[in-house]
Amino acid sequence: MAQDIRELNxxxxxxxxxxxxxxxxxQIxxxxxxxxxxxxxxxxxxxxxxxxxxxxxxVVENRGRRAILLDLVAxxxxxxxxxxxxxNTRMIVTDLLANPMTAIEIxxxxELGPTELALWVADTAKLAVGDHWDTVAAISLGLPGAVSQVDRTVSNAPNLRQVEDPTFLTVCELAIGLPLHVDNDANLALLGELRFGAARHTPYAAMLSLGAGLGVGIAIDGVVLRGRHGLVGEFGQIPIGPHGERLESFTTGPGLLRHAAAAGxxxxxxxxxxxDGGGGSDSAPDQVRAKLRAEFDQALVAVLTAIAVSSEPETIVLGGGIAKSLTENLGSYQRLLEQNIRIAPTLTRVELGDFSGAAGAVVAALHAVYxxxxxxxxxxSALPKSNTLSPESIHDIRRVNV
Known part of the structure; x- marks a missing residue:
């Protein structure tokens, strides 16, 4: 009992x-x-x-008495x-207080199969860390799919099917030599923005990632929701088209290219x-463009509405390649949301850019160490207490050639 009390203290x-x-x-x-x-x-x-x-x-008192400040051994x-x-794959290496040391993008x-891709991830991770590999205490991996919290199976990863093969995670973990903390990339991107980016001022937030896929992360009271099978936030799977087409078909890069090709x-x-340009013309190409854009807007508002009514976030952070093209239109989408549900969350862009997911993976790894x-x-949910992992600091340590 005494040992338990000492440990609790x-x-x-x-x-x-x-x-x-x-x-x-x-103070403690x-x-x-x-x-x-x-x-x-x-x-x-x-x-x-x-x-x-x-x-x-x-100095802790007016009479000049002094005290010693304590901190974690970073x-x-x-x-x-x-x-x-x-x-692209992005990695960030930090110490235990989230001070960044290296960031890479590659x-x-x-084209690699599950085993080869897993070995590539392990080799790239070791190159990113370099001579300090023996000091790595935790690694977190974000994947573009739903990750089950029950058995770590991965589903709904149409743009990187290799990660759905159980061989991928097994080989990756063996090659790395450390347990992997695995999660959906949108969940981790939200975690990164919650601690270091656009959502750091509110514990009620959501992340909408629009790029090669559609991913959504949701946080309530600072805690990212996951669900037993990782399906929380998989709104891209909702069928809305006349033939059962899913939301992600109208909002992601591959889906938009397919719809455009089908329309000639x-x-x-x-x-x-x-x-911009050509939007007001009656020419056939501009009519097709206007139709595709209208379908996109309708689908995007549907996703945003689903996020808003399912979790009432104060902020929805948008990231990913498609979101970069929407920066000037966020006010319009927010007004449409307000028309639908009266009280709408604030829409904003990611602050950590393309490294939101890697930053969130750092937070998840730190939590495991803590x-x-x-x-x-x-x-x-309130840790780490740090603002060191910023767009500027990531830019300063980023390595281009690995």
């Missing part, structure tokens, strides 16, 4: 330190209600374990966040559909 002290960091022993004692002597014993043990360190002295271990996309070799229009990229260290699970 230790964990409470560590949790409060991460919530306040850096903090003094007195006042915040937790634990006696100063008990806090000191817990801190001494955390220092002995190499988890916490003393970082500086501060460089004790590293974490790696991986966002495996159908077009085309995904989609060639688009070099989906972005052409949203480009749990192992003894941090209380109920506090994880």
């Amino acid at each position: 230790r964990n409470a002290v560590l949790t409060e330190l991460l919530n306040q960091r850096p903090a003094t022993r007195k 004692a006042e915040a937790t209600g634990i006696s100063a002597a008990t806090v000191t014993r817990a801190v001494d043990q955390l220092i002995l374990d190499g988890v916490v360190c003393e970082v500086s002295e501060v 460089d004790a271990s590293l974490v790696l966040g991986i966002d495996l996309g159908a077009s 085309p995904t070799p989609t 229009m060639e688009l070099a990229s989906p972005a052409e559909l949203f480009a 749990l192992d260290l003894g941090v209380q699970p109920s506090s994880l």
Whole structure:
């Protein structure tokens, strides 16, 4: 029993330190209600374990009395966040306080089979970390599909079918040599924006990723909802077309290109559909363009409405290649939402750009490390307390050649 109490006190002290960091022993004692002597014993043990360190002295009273600030030992271990996309793969390496060390972006070799792709992910991860591989404590992997929390099977990944094969995760984990924390890429992108980006000021938010696929992440009170089989937010599977076509067919890059080709229009990229020019003409190409755009708008408003009425987020963050073309139109979509449901969430673009998913994977990996260290699970949604992982910091450490 005494051991259990000591461990509970230790964990409470560590949790409060991460919530306040850096903090003094007195501040931790006042915040937790634990006696100063008990806090000191817990801190001494955390220092002995190499988890916490003393970082500086501060004046705490008018008479000049000083106290020692404590903080987590940031460089004790590293974490790696991986966002495996159908077009590109992005990775971020940070220390335990989310201070970024390396960020890479590289085309995904989609021509590889499940085993070969898994080996490529492992090799690329080791190249990203470099000589510090032995210090990696946790790795989180985002995939473009629904990830079951029951058995880690992956479904609904039409743009990267290899990840649905059980061989992929098995080989990837064996080749990496560490347990993988696996989640849907939209969930992780939302987690990244919640901690470091456009949703950091609200715990009630959603992420809508529009690119090669359609992904939605939903957070309530700062916690990302997942469901047993990872199907929460899979609104792209909803049939809305006359022949049962799904929402994602009208809103994703591959779907837009297929619809354009079926209508006799060639688009070099989906972005052409949203480009200015020719919109007011009665020519056949412009009529086709207007029809495709109207179908897109209707489908997008349907997705946004589904997100709004299912979880009442204060903010919906839009990311992905298609979303980049919609920046100037977010106000129009928000007004349409308000007409539908009267009270609509604010629509905004991602702040972390293409690295939202990798940043969220870093957060998930950090949470795994924090749990192992003894941090209380109920506090994880507010951690890490850091603003170091920003678009500017990612740009500064980004490696182009791997």
